[in-house]
Amino acid sequence: MDITAAVAAEVGGEFSLQPATLAEPGPGEIVVEIAGVGLCHTDLAAKDGHLPFPLPGVLGHEGSGVVVAVGAGVTKVAAGDKVVLSFNSCGRCRECLDDEPAYCHDFMSHNFGGARPDGTSTLHQQGVALGSEFFGQSSFATHAIAHERNVVKVADDAPVELLGPLGCGVQTGAGAVLNSMDCLPGRTLLVLGGGSVGLSAVLAGVVRELQRIIVIEPHADRRDLALSLGATHVIDPGAGPLAEQVRAIVPDGADYAIDTTGIPDVLNQALQALGHRSKVGIIGVPSDPEAAMALPLIQAQVLGVRVMGIVEGDSDPDVFIPELLELHRTGRFPFDKLIKTMPFSQINEAVAAQHQGAAVKIVLVHERGEEPA
CATH class of the missing domain: 3.90.180.10 (Medium-chain alcohol dehydrogenases, catalytic domain)
Known part of the structure; x- marks a missing residue:
């Protein structure tokens, strides 16, 4: 053809x-x-x-x-x-x-x-x-x-x-919340990056009835869009230390963090904003294939931080895509x-x-x- x-x-x-x-x-x-x-x-x-x-x-x-x-x-x-x-x-x-x-x-x-x-x-x-x-x-x-x-x-x-x-992108962000980390209702989600993957995570966080959904995003229009989609708070990373801004909202730290940026420094800052028994999902593709995160070992042990790599939101497309379409049909996604x-x-x-x-x-x-x- x-x-x-x-x-x-x-x-x-x-x-x-x-x-x-x-x-x-x-x-x-x-x-x-x-x-x-x-x-x-x-x-x-x-x-x-x-x-x-x-x-x-x-x-x-x-x-x-x-x-x-x-x-x-x-x-x-x-x-x-x-x-x-x-x-x-x-x-x-x-x-x-x-x-x-x-x-x-x-x-x-x-x-x-x-x-x-x-x-x-x-x-x-x-x-x-x-x-x-x-x-x-x-x-x-x-x-x-x-x-x-x-x-x-x-x-x-x-x-x-x-x-x-x-x-791909939508099921990755949504699946990170609904499948990979299986976020519990009433908890706090920190989303690093307000692109399509991060904002899909926001939509899934609303579905999962999270109490706080905090989006870190440098573009003001994307922060506004995040709020319109259900984020409870947005943060401009240029406005001050990331961890301080997050803990001003949730002093005990976030329960879940999803990184869509692939930028090690952003992820390393986010680690300082986590609470006890928190989960970190790594989604973003770094521009440097040798990029690595610095995990503070004692902090990770004391808090019980769990770090996971996430591919495609742990999705089985034959199952998950129809679920997302049904949520969309009912106005929830x-x-x-x-x-x-x-x-x-x-x-x-x-x-x-x-x-x-x-x-x-x-x-x-x-x-x-x-x-x-």
């Missing part, structure tokens, strides 16, 4: 809309016509060389759309079904069999390997393979090949073009308030807007005329 894709040609370069050829779906594979695709920090981290992925290639991992064809053996979906695409997993390792696919033993190869398990690419240009299979989809394109394990069927009346972020749509053809402008803080979560939607001639 001839498609149009946003190709990342080199580390640190811009995206370029180019014609490409999508392979026929193999066994267990699904061809999806992409209606919308979220722009995520992980896409940009891979483009800029902070995460492994072969270039030139096609990124994109928050896709959603309509199934147009399926490969042999696929029974989960059929042509015409609306779907959300999420991360890929092997389905065979211990964690996958325990319904913990976010910790698949082969997560890196299935999501960052740039090719199918047999080494073939799903995308080519003039016979030359492109890096593909990013998170099992590479959905910065008009069409993508996904897999039976990483598609979630949604209702026919669902606003499919807006649902892609549920497959308005994740759409985080989203701004832009044309897919303006992907580079969208990157700039998100970087400047002009938008929290941009979803790129396709326009007519983006198909190759």
